[in-house]
Amino acid sequence: MENHYMAHELIEKIKDKEIKIEEIIQEYLDIIKETDGSVNSFTHLHEKDALKKAKRLDDQINKGKHIGKLSGLPIGIKGCICIKDSPTTCCSRILEGFNPPYNATVADRLLEKEDAICIGRTNMDEFAMGGSTETSCYGPTRNPWDLERVAGGSSGGSGSCIATGQSAFGLGSDTGGSIRSPASYCGVVGLKPTYGRVSRYGLISYANSLEQIGPMAKCVKDCALLLQIIAGHDELDSTTVKLDVDDYWSHLNDSIENKVIAIPKEFFGEGVDNTVKEKVDKSISILEGLGAKIKEVSFPHLEYTIPTYYLIAMSEASSNLARFDGLRHGEMIDELKGDVFDVFSRTRGERFGMEVRRRIMLGSYALSAGYYDMFYIKALKVRTLIINDFKKVFKTCDAIACPTMPTTAFKLGELLDDPLQMYLMDVLTCPANLAGLPALSMPCGFDNKGLPIGFQLIGNYFDEKTILNIGFLLEQELNIYTKFPSLKGVR
Amino acid sequence: MSEHEDVIIGLEIHIQLTALKTKLFCSCSSDYRGKAPNTHTCPICLGLPGSLPVTNEKAIKFATRLALALKCTINERFYFFRKNYYYPDLPKGFQISQYNRAGGKAFADRGVIEIEVDGNIKEIQLNRIHLEEDPARIVHEGSITTSPHALIDYNRSGTTLIEVVSEPDMRSPAEAREYLKQLMSIVQYTEICDPNLEGAFRVDANISIKGHDRSEVKNINSIKEVENALSYEIKRQKLAIKRGAILIQETRHWDGDKTISLRTKEFEADYRYFPEQDLVPFETDEQFVDKIRIKLPEMPKERKERYQRDYLLNEFDAGILVLDKQIADFFEEGIKLEKSFRPEEYKLYCNWLMNQVSRWLNENNTNIANTKLKPEQIVDIVKALKENVISSKIANSFIEEMMKGTSIQEIMKKSGKKVISDENKLESLCKEVIKENPKIAADYKKNPKAIQALKGKVMGKTRGQADPKKTEELLKILLK
Ligand SMILES: [Zn+2]
Numbered sequence: 001m002e003n004h005y006m007a008h009e010l011i012e013k014i015k016d017k018e019i020k021i022e023e024i025i026q027e028y029l030d031i032i033k034e035t036d037g038s039v040n041s042f043t044h045l046h047e048k049d050a051l052k053k054a055k056r057l058d059d060q061i062n063k064g065k066h067i068g069k070l071s072g073l074p075i076g077i078k079g080c081i082c083i084k085d086s087p088t089t090c091c092s093r094i095l096e097g098f099n100p101p102y103n104a105t106v107a108d109r110l111l112e113k114e115d116a117i118c119i120g121r122t123n124m125d126e127f128a129m130g131g132s133t134e135t136s137c138y139g140p141t142r143n144p145w146d147l148e149r150v151a152g153g154s155s156g157g158s159g160s161c162i163a164t165g166q167s168a169f170g171l172g173s174d175t176g177g178s179i180r181s182p183a184s185y186c187g188v189v190g191l192k193p194t195y196g197r198v199s200r201y202g203l204i205s206y207a208n209s210l211e212q213i214g215p216m217a218k219c220v221k222d223c224a225l226l227l228q229i230i231a232g233h234d235e236l237d238s239t240t241v242k243l244d245v246d247d248y249w250s251h252l253n254d255s256i257e258n259k260v261i262a263i264p265k266e267f268f269g270e271g272v273d274n275t276v277k278e279k280v281d282k283s284i285s286i287l288e289g290l291g292a293k294i295k296e297v298s299f300p301h302l303e304y305t306i307p308t309y310y311l312i313a314m315s316e317a318s319s320n321l322a323r324f325d326g327l328r329h330g331e332m333i334d335e336l337k338g339d340v341f342d343v344f345s346r347t348r349g350e351r352f353g354m355e356v357r358r359r360i361m362l363g364s365y366a367l368s369a370g371y372y373d374m375f376y377i378k379a380l381k382v383r384t385l386i387i388n389d390f391k392k393v394f395k396t397c398d399a400i401a402c403p404t405m406p407t408t409a410f411k412l413g414e415l416l417d418d419p420l421q422m423y424l425m426d427v428l429t430c431p432a433n434l435a436g437l438p439a440l441s442m443p444c445g446f447d448n449k450g451l452p453i454g455f456q457l458i459g460n461y462f463d464e465k466t467i468l469n470i471g472f473l474l475e476q477e478l479n480i481y482t483k484f485p486s487l488k489g490v491r
Numbered sequence: 492m493s494e495h496e497d498v499i500i501g502l503e504i505h506i507q508l509t510a511l512k513t514k515l516f517c518s519c520s521s522d523y524r525g526k527a528p529n530t531h532t533c534p535i536c537l538g539l540p541g542s543l544p545v546t547n548e549k550a551i552k553f554a555t556r557l558a559l560a561l562k563c564t565i566n567e568r569f570y571f572f573r574k575n576y577y578y579p580d581l582p583k584g585f586q587i588s589q590y591n592r593a594g595g596k597a598f599a600d601r602g603v604i605e606i607e608v609d610g611n612i613k614e615i616q617l618n619r620i621h622l623e624e625d626p627a628r629i630v631h632e633g634s635i636t637t638s639p640h641a642l643i644d645y646n647r648s649g650t651t652l653i654e655v656v657s658e659p660d661m662r663s664p665a666e667a668r669e670y671l672k673q674l675m676s677i678v679q680y681t682e683i684c685d686p687n688l689e690g691a692f693r694v695d696a697n698i699s700i701k702g703h704d705r706s707e708v709k710n711i712n713s714i715k716e717v718e719n720a721l722s723y724e725i726k727r728q729k730l731a732i733k734r735g736a737i738l739i740q741e742t743r744h745w746d747g748d749k750t751i752s753l754r755t756k757e758f759e760a761d762y763r764y765f766p767e768q769d770l771v772p773f774e775t776d777e778q779f780v781d782k783i784r785i786k787l788p789e790m791p792k793e794r795k796e797r798y799q800r801d802y803l804l805n806e807f808d809a810g811i812l813v814l815d816k817q818i819a820d821f822f823e824e825g826i827k828l829e830k831s832f833r834p835e836e837y838k839l840y841c842n843w844l845m846n847q848v849s850r851w852l853n854e855n856n857t858n859i860a861n862t863k864l865k866p867e868q869i870v871d872i873v874k875a876l877k878e879n880v881i882s883s884k885i886a887n888s889f890i891e892e893m894m895k896g897t898s899i900q901e902i903m904k905k906s907g908k909k910v911i912s913d914e915n916k917l918e919s920l921c922k923e924v925i926k927e928n929p930k931i932a933a934d935y936k937k938n939p940k941a942i943q944a945l946k947g948k949v950m951g952k953t954r955g956q957a958d959p960k961k962t963e964e965l966l967k968i969l970l971k
Contacts, residue, residue, distance in 0.1 A: 082541040095540070102534050104541060200769075204540040209768040237543050238771050315765065319575050322584020323538050327643075340579050367575070367763035372593060376765060 004482070007073050007168040007222040014071045017061065021072035021117075022054040028074045028119060032166045035487055038147055041161035042120040043079055043138045044087045050074065050117045057115060068115030069229065075110060075169040076122040076161040081213060082202035083107045083118060090204050091136035092126045094351035095330040104202020105237065106171065106213050106230045114229050119167055122157025126353045127321065128173060128206040130154050131181050131425045134416055135355045142412065143185055144485040145451050149409040152185035154178040158216050159186040165484055169226055170216035175207050176309050177404075177429025179214045180441035184404035184454025187443040187483070189223045189471070190216040194462045195436030196241045198227075199234030205320040207313035210433040219481045220442060220472040224248035227464060246465040252472040257291030259470065260397040264299035267402035267428055279445035279453045280403045286477045287401070287470065297393050297400075301385045302431065306423055308386065309430040311366055311379035318363030321356070324348065358419070383434050390435045394460045399467055403428055404441040404454030432458050440467045443480060497701040498725055500667050501659035502717075504674060505652045505693045507625060508553050509684045514649040515624045516544030516587065523646035524688065528630070536649035538582030543769050546571075550651045551773060553683040554598050554622050555783045557653060560677050560790050563602035563620055565775055570595055571622075571767040576760045579643055580626040588623035590764045597621040598775075604657075604677070605792070606669040607810070615670050616658040625650045653683075659697065664721040667696070671714045672814060676791045679816045687858050698724045700732060704740040709753070711745050720745040794819060802826065803834040808841050817859045818844055825866030829874070839873045847890050855894075863896030871899035879912065884955035912958040914965070917949075920957065921965045924948045935970050942966055 005013070013019045029047055036042055057072040077083060080090045082100035084107075089095040103112070110116045125135040133141040133156025141156040143149040144164040151160040155172030159182025162170045172179040174192035183190030192214045203213050215226030231245045263284065268277055288294050326332030326347035333347045352360070366375035393400060405425060415422040432439035437458050444455035455474070459467040475481050514521045517535035534542040558565050572590040591597045602617035627648035631638035655674065661667045671694070675686045686692050694717050699705035708724060711717045724743075727750065731738055742759070743750040789797070791813045798809040813819045822844055826832060832840070848869075852859060872889070875881045881903065892902045911917060924945055925932045934941040942963060949962050 080541075088540070090540075098540065100534075100539065100541065102539070102542075201543050202541040205769075236545060237769075238545050239769065316768075319573050319585050319763070319765070322575060322577065323540065323582060325577070325579075325584065327579060328537060328582060329539060341577065344577055364763065367765055369761050369763075372763075372765070377594070 004165075004484070006219050007217060008225060010073060010168065011069075011071045014061070020054075021057050021061075022051065025050050025054040025072070025074060025117060025119070028165075028167060031164070032120070032161075035144075035164050035166060038142060038487070039144050039151075039160050039164050039166075040139055040141045041076065041122055041157040041164065041166055043089070043091060043123050043136070043157070045120040046086065046118055050119050053117050068113055069225075070110065070114040070116035070169075072115055072117050073168040074119035075116045075171060076120055076158050076167040077107070077118050077171045078155050078158050078173055079121045079124050080128055080173055080204040080206075081107060081171060082204065083111070083121075086118065087121060088204070089121075089137075090127045091124050091138055092324075092352065092356065093137045093331070094324045094326065094347070095204075096137075097331055098329045100202075102202065104213075105199035105234045107202060109229050110171070110226070116169060122155070122161055122170065122172075124157055125154035125178075126356050127204070127317070128154040128175055128178055128211070129317070129355050129359055131177065131422055132410075132412075132415065133157065133182070134412065135353055137353065140412055143409045143451075144487050145187065146409065146449065149411055149451070150185065152182035152405070152409060154181075155190075155216065156182045156186075159183055159188055159190065162186070162188045162216055162218055163485060164487060168217070169222065171213065171226070172216050173203055173211055173213050174429075174433065175211040175313060176426045176433050178211075179216060180404045180429050180439060180454065180456060181425070183216060183441040184443075184456075185409040185452065187446075187452030187485075188216055188218055189220050189440070189442045189475075189481075190214060191223050191227060191440045191464065191468070192432060192438060193227065193231060193464060194438045194459075196239050197232075197245075197438070197462060197464065198230050199232075199237040199240050201234055201236035205316070207316040208320060209316060210309075210313060220440075220468055220475050221249070221252060223440075224252065224468045224472075227468075231464070241462070243462055248465055248468050251465045251469050254469045255291065256287065256470055256473060258293060259291075259399070259466070260293045260295050261287055261470070262295050262297040262393045262397035262400045264297050264302070264393070264400060264402060266299045266302040269302075271424070271427070272403055272406045273408065273447075275447040276403045276405070276407060276453050279447075280401070280455055283444040283455050283474055283478065284401055286474060290473055290477070292470070295397060297397065299389050299393070299431075301382065301389050302427070304382050305386060305431045305434060306427055308379045308382040309426065309434055310362075310423055311375050312383065312434070314359045314363030315366045315376050315379075316363070318360045318367060321352075321360055324352070326351070355419070386431060387435045390431070390437060390458075398460070398463075399470055400458040402456050402458070404456040405429070408447045408449070408451035408453060428456065437461060438464045438467060440471050442471050442475060444474070444478060445480065496662065498662050499659045499699045499701060499705070500661035500663075500721060501697040502657045502661070502667060502670065503695040503697070504655045504671070505695075506557075506655065506678055506684050506686075507688075507691045508550060508651040508653065509688050509691050510682055511547070511550055511553055511651050513547055513549075515547050515550050515622070515651040516649055519649065521650040523644075523650065526646055528642070528644040529646060531646040532648070536582070537645055538584075538648075544587060544767075546770055546773060547651070550622060551598075551775065552783055553651075553681075554620070554653055555775065555780055556681045556787060557655075557678065557683055558599035558602070558620055559780070559784055559787055560681050561602040561604065561617060561620065561655070563599035563617065565599045565780055566596045567776055568596070568772050568774055569598050570772050571770050572764045573767045574623075575763040578626070579641070580629050580648070582627065582645065582648060586624060586626065587767050587770075589621035591619055591621075593764055595764065595766065598653075604670055604673050606666060606673055608663070608665050608669050613660075613666065615660045615666075618656045618658050620653055620655045623652050623654060624648075625652050659699075664718040664725070667721055668714055668718045671717060673791075675714070676814045676816065680788060680790050682788065696721060696724075698728070699738075700725075700728050703728065703732060703738045706738070706741050706743050706750070708743045708745050708750055716745065716747070720750060724750055791816075791819075802837040802841075804837060804841055808838070808845065811845055812841050815858075818849070821859055821864075821866055821869075825870050828866055829870045832873070836873050836877060839876060840869055843869055843872060847887060851890050851894055862894050864894050865896060868893050868896075868899055875899060875903075879958055879960065882950070882955050882957070882959055884950065888955070911953055911956045912961055914961065917957060917961055917965055918969075920949055920952060921945075921962065921969055924952070925966075925969060932970060942970070
């Protein structure tokens with residue numbers, strides 16, 4: 001089966017005319033049809049357009065014409081990234097019917113310039129607010145390794161579509177761990193780039209000072225390939241930097257001898273599952289065996305990251321989500337009673353889900369007169385302390401290694417009524433967002449239930465190259481990345 | 492002015508950068524006036540989900556120009572803030588603006604505008620100026636009360652406003668008027684805004700009586716209306732105080748006759764200002780500012796001084812002449828056309844612009860650029876007056892035709908009017924008038940001013956065509 005190959009291998013086969021793009025797309029579509037009823041990775045499929053583009057690209061190849069680097073391979077794109085004329089709903093009822101008239105910059109680069117094929121829109125927590133893809137208005141995504149469990153979130157659909165073999169690539173966004181959580185739970189590779197590395201133009205904002213769009217794939221090399229294409233300055237996003245982008249592939253095999261890898265002891269503290277610790281420790285030993293120097297460091301402000309992260313994220317969300325009133329995009333409530341503010345209120349009240357309303361209300365409260373200094377300003381100050389913790393580490397170290405999630409995937413519904421417990425799941429991922437640092441999650445083993453465990457590498461600013469390099473070498477040693485879940489009806 | 496000693500007025504003026512071709516955060520055209528609705532829009536100014544703002548650097552340059560002209564202190568690093576509130580004309584649910592609290596900084600602080608009221612010169616201090624985006628326009632078919640629905644035109648959404656906030660330094664509606672006149676003049680000179688365009692400047696007036704809570708009258712569109720609204724508010728507030736009522740802080744609307752309460756302080760929106768992090772802080776370092784400073788055009792105050800120096804105009808005339816840049820430019824263009832002119836002609840030229848031309852412009856509610864008047868015409872009128880080819884009375888009667896662009900030569904030819912300077916003809920006319928007005932003629936011995944009355948009669952008989960100078964000389968001789 002073609003989906004046993006890594007994406008970069010498929011690209012070679014397409015180049016060598018061993019296989020047609022149309023066949024590949026058809027095969028992925030068949031797998032989706034077989035499996036998505038149980039996994040629910042996709043909210044909208046682009047079957048017709050995908051096949052049409054595949055044919056066109058095959059034609060171009062036959063005529064000896066150039067096609068983009070991604071050679072017509074399928075990508076599942078998260079529902080919060082705008083693609084022209086494609087339903088972009090953030091999995092919220094308030095955006096039902098919104099087909100953007102424009103492309104996000106990443107969509108331009110991946111689809112138009114490098115010829116990936118968007119096979120469908122992937123499921124997510126409503127407006128990326130959640131860690132389990134359970135708050136989607138299209139129902140939850142299930143973990144392909146155990147359908148009773150969550151896929152992680154908020155980019156759960158992008159994670160599960162790769163794990164299930166429904167797509168070669170996935171695109172997610174990461175505000176507090178939204179790429180790394182599903183990567184960890186689904187056993188795939190996901191990378192949150194440095195803030196400012198990838199354009200956010202076209203990403204529907206949840207918390208704009210924290211989030212980045214990032215690649216998800218079956219292996220580190222494929223992940224690096226996607227990042228290579230989406231990274232770099234964009235005139236449409238003033239927060240992207242004008243720094244050169246490294247050639248990631250050419251550094252994947254670099255020796256890591258004498259690289260210093262920091263192990264912050266607080267990231268292995270209470271609440272982190274023993275099996276998770278064990279597997280992560282094992283990977284650290286492997287890196288040590290490859291010549292890396294392991295250094296235990298301290299990260300004193302870790303315990304403050306969750307309240308800091310949620311205060312900032314909710315404050316920003318309360319403003320970012322103010323534009324959804326049903327007037328210009330999405331759906332307005334049917335009954336137009338009262339004045340315009342009544343209509344706005346009822347539209348928002350009825351069309352936003354519970355978690356979104358909770359965060360908008362908490363965020364509005366934190367920004368109100370009289371509370372602003374106590375909450376928002378204080379959170380910004382703690383954010384600076386957290387940044388300083390990282391800066392201190394990176395003075396002497398090249399990367400930080402730690403678990404991605406404290407546990408393996410939990411059961412569907414298990415934390416739905418306990419938002420605070422759900423928020424605590426982000427404790428090891430959100431520090432990188434608060435600091436704006438790049439972070440990679442990759443599988444490093446399985447627990448005794450057969451659920452994947454995520455290994456996290458946090459890099460210095462704009463040094464995605466190093467974490468991809470370390471991750472790639474570890475992946476080769478572990479050699480578990482080719483494993484797929486034995487989902488009923490597949491393989 | 493003593494009656495207003497206890498009056499406290501501060502003004503916030505929104506100036507639209509009409510000279511800026513594109514909007515503040517996107518590249519849509521900002522020239523929305525008279526354009527088909529919702530044709531100048533893009534994902535950014537429509538606030539579509541996922542769109543991001545990018546600062547128009549030219550807007551910062553324009554703001555720098557105004558800040559320099561107003562002698563403000565420009566902050567080296569400035570941020571935008573979000574002002575959060577819901578309104579149908581605000582597509583993002585927040586306005587990208589600036590804030591000078593909560594860690595925010597305005598574009599520029601302080602600054603000063605000099606005004607003159609009843610011969611007293613006074614400095615009005617500015618608190619700050621800042622940049623922000625204009626919301627969309629809500630349009631009602633017919634009138635606001637009868638329209639079955641409100642329509643939104645997003646063409647204006649995202650165009651650039653500069654808000655100039657004064658200290659509460661004004662003590663009377665007249666001071667507010669002079670302040671606005673001076674500010675508008677400076678704005679015109681910096682060439683960032685044409686204040687004559689509809690909606691290009693909008694005023695929020697804060698007014699209180701010392702020791703009492705203030706009211707804010709929102710969105711007044713002309714200097715005259717500001718003056719009227721303030722006068723009304725002073726009367727209203729003073730009367731309320733006299734009756735023992737307690738004034739509360741509130742926002743009011745001026746309907747042209749009276750102010751109406753819109754909302755009181757407790758119902759004011761909490762704008763939840765916080766930093767706009769989709770935009771990076773902008774550095775307006777010394778180099779940036781200096782580049783703009785060198786190119787800064789001459790300001791009205793300097794121009795006034797130059798006119799006093801180079802054209803020997805008196806301070807009053809020069810001050811009024813320079814107020815409207817278009818008029819002042821017109822003056823200079825004409826002066827440069829005619830090398831033979833001397834201070835006497837300059838004064839005549841200036842008077843013509845300030846009196847006849849300005850009066851006509853006011854009456855017709857237009858500005859000089861919208862007429863066909865050319866500097867050459869005023870030059871010719873001044874020359875004709877100087878050479879006594881026509882009297883000022885005849886000259887005055889030419890104004891209508893002149894504004895159509897007709898040359899003075901042609902107007903004179905058409906009207907057949909020219910000065911009667913034939914001495915024999917004038918002498919017989921003078922004799923006639925003396926005969927017809929024996930009383931005035933007799934009065935002349937005691938009161939030499941009586942000659943003016945007789946001269947007027949001669950002018951009347953000739954429908955203004957008699958040479959006034961010669962007529963006076965002849966009358967003097969005849970009455971000896
Ligand atoms: Zn626009």
